[in-house]
Amino acid sequence: MGLENPFLPYLATIKSTVELTPDVKLLRVELEDAAIRGSFDYKPGQFAFLSAFGEGEAPFGIVSLPRHQDDLEFAVRQIGTVTRALHELEPGDTLGVRGPFGNYFPLEDYAGKNMVIIGGGIGMAPLRPVINKILEQRDNYGNLLVINGARTPQDLVFRPEFQTWMEAPRTQLELTVDRGDEHWGGRVALVPDVLRELAPSPDNAIAIICGPPIMIHFTLAVLKGLGFKDDQIVTTLEAKMKCGLGKCARCNVGDKYVCQDGPVFTLEQISQFLEQP
Amino acid sequence: MNLELTQQIRDQARGLLKSGTVKGVIGYERASDGLTARPFFAYELTGTDQLIFDETCSHNLVKYLLDKKGEKMAVVVKPCDSLAINLLLNEEQIKREMVFIIGVSCTGVVETAWNQKSQTLQARCQTCRLPKPVVYDFLAEQEPIRRLEGELYPDILEMEAKPIASRREFWHEQFGRCIRCYACRQICPGCYCPECFAEQLSPLWVGIRIALGENELWQTNRTLHLAGRCTGCNECERACPMDIPLSLLNRKLEKEMEELFSFRAGLTSEEQPPFATFRKEEKLGFEE
Amino acid sequence: MNLLASKDNLIRWLDLLLHEHVVIAPVRVQGLTLFQPISKAEEVDLDFDNTTLPPKGWFLPPTETLFSVQRNDGQTKLVPAMVERDALIFGVRPCDARGIALMDKPLLQEPSDALYRERHARTVLVGLSCRQARPECFCTSMGSAPNDASYVDILLTEIEVGYIVQVTSKKGKMLLPESFTEYEGVLPTPPEPRAVPIKDVMPAMKGLFDDTYWERLADRCLHCSICAYVCPTCYCFDVRDYSDRGNIERVRSWESCQSSGFTRIAGGYNPRATKGSRLKQRFYHKLLYFPEQFQDIACVGCGRCIKACPVNIDIREIIDDLQQLEAKSGA
Incomplete structure (x- = not known):
């Protein structure tokens, strides 16, 4: 059945792994079939399912940029049985990849706009390709403000890239943690408070936000307070998924399926049917 | 009315x-x-x-x-x-x-x-x-009516008298029909675990297959968790859309609990169910 | 032109079909009527009201293997499950046949669900008109009818002298035996199930997402999965891997939006953590989201959920309540 069967993953090999934080690993993955590798096209915001055969499958944002390299990159936080098994994989091990799925951040539509990107914890994963894409085409966008929060300094996922981000033109990177340590000289504050303090203007701006539900909840309130309208606020939803095909029905929010119609939504599209955290 | x-x-x-x-x-x-x-x-x-x-x-x-x-x-x-x-x-x-x-x-x-x-x-x-x-x-209150004083466990005694093979066959047929809708659990006042063993992933006790093996594991474990705790309302059996005679299991254990521990669940709120207590003098049977 | 089959000829035909097909038909099991593969036509219960479970399980089985993983000398190979034989489902009620047509919408939508698609292509549906409307029936309000031939390949309608045979597809036509004779008589008047006005339910629901109605209804609901599993249109499923002594399989099973783990993600967050939110999802999906996506209400009016619910959550009452609530708040 091959491609005919959308439940069959592509086989892939772990090329390398990087420990990003104590519980997040970057997996670099190469699709085994060269033809599929060549045609596997995706955009920032899209996701794929990774299979640890015998343990199961779970969806992850693709954190690499397409065509940048042949390898796909995923930032996997160990939090359940599938992610535990994925963390145990070593270079050379086989895994499954199904995707790419979902929509993406319509970055072309944001040309010329000021970008406010707000990520908490592993919520930075789907935002990383957005930031890197903007930096790649820096002239196409206005100012870029990135607010990245985490529980502790160690939990800031993309530390190795902070230097590059900070040094980019018209780019401001604001890091904040819930709890500092002896080496931490930065902010110790919650993301919504940092946002309120920095108070980016909503004029000609787009805010992209991803993080734990409670962070999203309070950050949305601040964004609205700053004057951001629902169609200026874009989020990527995390949802339990089993198929990625709009069939298993568990990622259903309103008449939307996170796996097909999302994961990227403007607040305008989903606010009516979101359950309060 | x-x-x-x-x-x-x-x-x-x-x-x-x-x-x-x-x-x-x-x-x-x-x-x-x-x-x-x-x-x-x-x-x-x-x-x-x-x-x-x-x-x-x-x-x-x-x-x-x-x-x-x-x-x-x-x-x-x-x-x-x-x-x-x-x-x-x-x-x-x-x-x-x-x-x-x-x-x-x-x-x-x-x-x-x-x-x-x-x-x-x-x-x-x-x-x-x-x-x-x-x-x-x-x-x-109202005038009580006369109750029939019958044998409590006629169906259980009948089942106990059957050879193991035919009991197994009977239950396999019953459990084979189970669709794992969990109505038996959801309606049971004794089932209130925040996370039921049937849904735990780590450790994994029972999988998602709606098929005999795992259905049997589900039903027998459900029954055992209710040993000495089932108060006999029989709502599980009433709720079961597949007509599985769950009371045969529940009452078998009720009967065992009465015979072994002279205990019946719910008569007082003070007495601990036998499986919630451990006394040093209890004979476990696997000491040696 | 319709045909006529005497009861004997019908039985003989079924026996004949058994050579080439897996024949699945209503069979009495204790107090239930279940669709089961038969080995002789005489096992079939021809006088059932409706089956305890709908025939959906033969398209989307309660449990099935999607693929298995083979490992040899460090090489991994995925072996997809295949559908082995042609099947014929006998005795499908028109409402249930519509249920399959409704499940087709999400499951056959591209990229289509391979095993479902395969089973669908290799299955013939032989319907059986309803002689009477049961108290829980409301099919005519949900786009079907007791004698609706639209979603089956062959529809049988019982009359005194046997069964009128209506053939609606090529697939059906190819299976007909010569023993069936031409029938020129009229079709009997179908029974009339209860009507459930539904026209205002979609607009009503849009304004009632945060209404306390749902919490109150959830008070009574047990949040078991009976309603979903007896429903001819519910298609939600779960997928897990099984690993047993080196044999690895990816398996899917029915699951329902009422289960607390349905939307709980690793780490514990659950967007539908409350019982009210899960119960609400059931009715919003059936009566609003599904119609918005596929233009049809995800209910066929078979009434199984009404009959099987241990605490009498009655979808007809809910449809009625929602329209009244909205009418009241709009007034």
Whole structure:
């Protein structure tokens, strides 16, 4: 059945792994079939399912940029049985990849706009390709403000890239943690408070936000307070998924399926049917 | 409808709501078939007119107290249901001061399904030995009727007499039909684990396959978790859409618990169920 | 032109079909009527009301293997499950046949669900008109009818002298035996199930997402999965891997939106953590989201959920309540 069967993953090999934080690993993955590798096209915001055969499958944002390299990159936080098994994989091990799925951040539509990107914890994963894409085409966008929060300094996922981000033109990177340590000289504050303090203007701006539900909840309130309208606020939803095909029905929010119609939504599209955290 | 009991329940419910003693009253109302009863939550005085009691009031409403821990509720309980109150008190799932118990002296309930009502009492009612609830704050009373004093476990004895192979065949046929809808668990006042073993992933006790092996694992474990805790309301069997005779399992264990420990669940709220206690002198049988 | 089959000829035909097909038909099991593969036509119960479970399980089985993983000398190979034989489902009620047509919408939508698609292509549906409307029935309000031939390959309608045979597809035509004779008589008047007005339910629901109605209804609901599993249109499933002594399989099973783990993600967050939100999802999906996506309400009016619910959550009452609530708040 091959491609005919959308439940069959592509086989892939772990090329390398990087420990990003104590519980997040970057997996670099190469699709085994060269033809599929060549045609596997995706955009920032899209996701794929990774299979640890015998343990199961779970969806992850693709954190690499397409065509940048042949390898796909995923930032996997160990939090359940599938992610535990994925963390145990070593270079050379086989895994499954199904995707790419979902929509993406319509970055072309944001040309010329000021970008406010707000990520908490592993919520930075789907935002990383957005930031890197903007930096790649820096002239196409206005100012870029990135607010990245985490529980502790160690939990800031993309530390190795902070230097590059900070040094980019018209780019401001604001890091904040819930709890500092002896080496931490930065902010110790919650993301919504940092946002309120920095108070980016909503004029000609787009805010992209991803993080734990409670962070999203309070950050949305601040964004609205700053004057951001629902169609200026874009989020990527995390949802339990089993198929990625709009069939298993568990990622259903309103008449939307996170796996097909999302994961990227403007607040305008989903606010009516979101359950309060 | 039993007018006598219904009136007493309504009066009591009105008083409790009017005085603000309780936030709501969990009782019965007429179902959409116009024939049988269904659970009903009265929060306003006007709602109390919907309360009824009759021989179709089979549901064990004690289950609902588990969802209402934060607010004081009144609940209508038949004598058999009241055993579950003691179970939940004993297991510290509910607080006595948060529940107002409207007991009814029941004359038995009949077999019902939606739009169907039989003329005969449920099997458990035919051998019921509880004339009134074991715990209550108010008792809606009526003339008790004469009860049949039959053998408690005729079907269990019959099953025990069968050879193992035919018992296995019987249960495989029954469990083979199970669709894992978990109605048996969801309706059971003794099933309240925040995460049921059947849904735990780590460790994984039982998988998702709706097929004999895992169905059997589910049903036998469910039964064992209720050993010495099942109060015999038999709601699981009534709820089962696949007609699996769950009471045969539950009552087999009830019988074992009586024979081994002289224990029957729910008679008091003080006595710990045998499997919740351990005494040094207990013989385990695997010392050597 | 319709045909006529005497009861004997019908039985003989079924026996004949057994050579080439897996024949799945209503069979009495204790107090239930279940669709089961038969080995002789005489096992079939021809006088059932409706089956305990809908026939959906033969398209989307309660449990099935999606693929297995083979490992040899460090090489991994995925072996997809295949559909082995042609099947014929006999005795499908028109409402249930519509249920399959409704499940087709999400499951056959591209990229289509391979195993479902395969089973669908290799299955013939032989319907059986309803002689009477049961108290829980409301099919005519949900786009079907007791004698609706639209979603089956062959529809049988019982009359005194046998069964009128209506053939609606090529697939059906190819299976007909010569023993069936031409029938020129009229079709009997179908029974009339209860009507459930539904026209205002979609607009009503849009304004009632945060209404306390749902919490109150959830008070009574047990949040078991009976309603979903007896429903001819519910298609939600779960997928897990099984690993047993080196044999690895990816398996899917029915699951329902009422289960607390349905939307709980690793780490514990659950967007539908409350019982009210899960119960609400059931009715919003059936009565609003599905119609918005596929233009049809995800209910066929078979009434199984009404009959099987241990606490009498009655979808007809809910449809009625929602429209009244909205009418009241709009007034």
